[in-house]
Amino acid sequence: MSKTIVIALGGNALQKDGFPATAEAQLDIVKSTASYIADIIEEGNKVVITHGNGPQIGRILLASEYAAKITPPMPLDVCGAMSQGYIGYHIQQALGNTLLKRGIKKPVVTVITQVVVDKNDSAFENPTKPIGPFYSEAEARDLSKEKGYIVKEDAGRGWRRVVASPEPVRIVEIEAIKMLLKAGAIVIALGGGGIPVTEDKNGMLSGTAAVIDKDLGAEKLAEEINADTLLILTAVDKVAINYKQNNQRNLDMMTTLEAESYMAEGHFAPGSMLPKIKAAVRFANSNSNRKAIISSLHLAEKALAGLDGTTIIGALPSGNTYLSPSFPDSKRDIKQLNIAK
Numbered sequence: 001m002s003k004t005i006v007i008a009l010g011g012n013a014l015q016k017d018g019f020p021a022t023a024e025a026q027l028d029i030v031k032s033t034a035s036y037i038a039d040i041i042e043e044g045n046k047v048v049i050t051h052g053n054g055p056q057i058g059r060i061l062l063a064s065e066y067a068a069k070i071t072p073p074m075p076l077d078v079c080g081a082m083s084q085g086y087i088g089y090h091i092q093q094a095l096g097n098t099l100l101k102r103g104i105k106k107p108v109v110t111v112i113t114q115v116v117v118d119k120n121d122s123a124f125e126n127p128t129k130p131i132g133p134f135y136s137e138a139e140a141r142d143l144s145k146e147k148g149y150i151v152k153e154d155a156g157r158g159w160r161r162v163v164a165s166p167e168p169v170r171i172v173e174i175e176a177i178k179m180l181l182k183a184g185a186i187v188i189a190l191g192g193g194g195i196p197v198t199e200d201k202n203g204m205l206s207g208t209a210a211v212i213d214k215d216l217g218a219e220k221l222a223e224e225i226n227a228d229t230l231l232i233l234t235a236v237d238k239v240a241i242n243y244k245q246n247n248q249r250n251l252d253m254m255t256t257l258e259a260e261s262y263m264a265e266g267h268f269a270p271g272s273m274l275p276k277i278k279a280a281v282r283f284a285n286s287n288s289n290r291k292a293i294i295s296s297l298h299l300a301e302k303a304l305a306g307l308d309g310t311t312i313i314g315a316l317p318s319g320n321t322y323l324s325p326s327f328p329d330s331k332r333d334i335k336q337l338n339i340a341k
Contacts, residue, residue, distance in 0.1 A: 002044045003228040004181075005304070007037060008218035008279075009051040010234040013297050014087065021059060021133075027090050034094040038102060039301050046181055048225060049091060050218040053083040053192030057211070058132020058161065065147070076163065077195050077207030084112050084191035091188050099186075107185045114172040114205060115194030115212055115220070121166035129165035129211045130271050134158030155269035164210040168194060168220045172205065178225055193217035219279035223286050230283045230292040231304065232276050237296045239277070239310040241267045253311045256281045280312040288314055 013033040019025045041047050057079050064073040074082070088110030096108045127150050135143065140151040140159030149161045171177070171194065180187050193212030197205040215232055222230040238250040241262055254262075259281050268274040280292030295302075295309025303309030 002046060004046040004048075004225060005040065005229045005231055006048050006050065006218055006222040006225070006227045007040070007300075008215055008230070008232045009033065009049065009091075009297075010232075011052050011055060013233060014051060014090075015055060021055065023086070023090075026056075026087075027094065030090045031094045031098070033297060034091070034098040036297050036300050037095055038098045038104070040304065041099065041106065041186060042102060042104060043301075047186050048177065048181060048221065048227070049095075049186070049188045050190045050214060050221060051087055051091065051188070051192070052214045053080065053087060054131050054211075055133060056083045056087060057192060061132065075207065076209040076211070077197070080192050080195045080211065081112055084110070084195065087191055088112075088188045095186065107183075109180055109185050109187060110191075111173050111177055111180070111187060111189040113177075113190045113194045114197045115168045115190065115217060116170040116172060116199050116205070117166035117196045117208065117210065117212065118169055119198040119208070121164075123166040124164045124210070127162045127164045128152070128270065129163050129213060130154045130160035131163055131211055132161050134160055152271075155272040160271075165213050166196060166210050168212050168217050170199075171221060171224055172197070174221075174224050177221070181225060190214070190217045190221050213275045213279075215275045215279040216282075219283045219292075222283055222290075228290060229304065230280065230290070231300060232280065232292065232294045233297045233300055234273075234276060234294060235296065237299055237308065239268075239273065239294050241265075243267065243269075243273075251310045253313070256284050256312060256314045259312055277312075284312045284314040286314075290314070 015021065015026055015029055019029065037047065037049065060079040060082055064079065092108040092110050099106055134157060137159055143149045143161065144151045151159050152162045154160045171190065177187055177189050193214040194217050196208050196210040196212050198208050199205055219230060240248050240250045242248045259277050262268065263274065263277055268277050276294055280294060283290055283292045292312045293303050293309050299308045
C-alpha cells in the first residue's frame with residue numbers, strides 16, 4: 001500500500017569524511033543517496049525530501065565574509081536560500097536521472113521554502129544550532145575573538161559556530177508543496193529546516209538571522225502534509241542509550257513515553273541525536289497511525305519495513321502484550337520492549 005513518507009536526509013547523505021568539500025564531490029555522494037531514495041519511490045510511495053545544510057551554509061557564509069572587500073556579504077537567511085537552491089539542484093538532478101534509468105517518469109522539484117518563526121522565541125537569547133565546519137578549541141576561540149562568533153563544543157566532535165534555532169511555526173509554501181505532491185511530483189523542500197522569517201501584523205515576511213533545526217522542520221512538514229511516516233536518516237543504524245559506553249544498548253523500537261524518559265535521563269546529545277528524538281516524539285504523538293523511524297541511509301528500505309533502524313510510536317502498552325497500530329500483525333512481549341512506566 002502506498003505511503004506518504006517525509007525523508008529527512010542527514011549530513012552523511014550529502015558529504016562524507018575524507019572527501020573534498022566541493023560541489024563535484026557532493027554531487028557524486030548525492031548520486032549514491034539517490035539510489036536509496038529511488039528504491040522507496042519504486043515501491044509506490046509518495047516522497048517529500050528534506051535535508052540539512054549546516055556545513056554548506058557555513059561555507060557559503062565563510063566565502064561571503066572573506067570576499068567582503070570585493071562584494072557585499074550575504075546575510076544568514078540569504079545564505080540559507082542559496083544552500084537550499086544548490087543542494088536541491090543536486091538532489092533533483094541525481095534523483096531524476098536515477099528514476100529515468102529505472103523507467104520511472106516522475107517530476108522532481110525543489111521548493112525554496114520559508115518558515116515563519118516567532119521573533120520572541122527564547123532561542124534568540126541562547127544560540128545552540130551548529131553551522132559550518134568543525135574547529136579545534138583554539139581555532140574556535142580565535143574566530144570568536146576576531147569575528148564575534150558564538151562557538152560551542154559539538155557532541156565530542158569538535159567546536160563549531162552556533163546560531164539561534166527557533167521553533168518552526170508555519171510553512172509559508174505548504175499549499176504549493178501539497179499541490180505538487182498531489183500532482184505526482186517528488187518534492188524537495190524545507191532544506192536546512194527552512195528559511196527562517198518573521199511575520200508582522202499585516203502578514204508581511206522578513207528574513208531573520210537563525211537556522212531552524214532540520215529535523216523539527218521535517219516533523220512540521222510531515223504533520224502538515226499528513227504523512228504516514230517520518231524517516232530520519234543519520235550516521236548511525238539505530239538509536240542507542242548509553243552511547244559509546246561499555247553498556248551501550250541499541251533500540252529497535254520505543255514508545256514516545258520511553259523516548260521522553262530517555263531524553264530526561266540525558267541519553268541524547270543536544271547537537272546530535274536529541275533533536276531527532278524530539279521530532280520523532282512529536283510526530284508519533286500527533287496521530288496514533290503515524291510512526292517515526294531513525295536509521296542510516298543504507299538501511300532506509302529495511303527500516304521502513306520494520307526490519308532495522310529504530311521505530312518510535314505513540315501507542316501505549318496494554319496488559320502483557322504490546323500491539324502497535326503501525327505494525328498491526330505484530331504482537332510483541334512488553335518485557336522485550338522495555339517500555340518506560
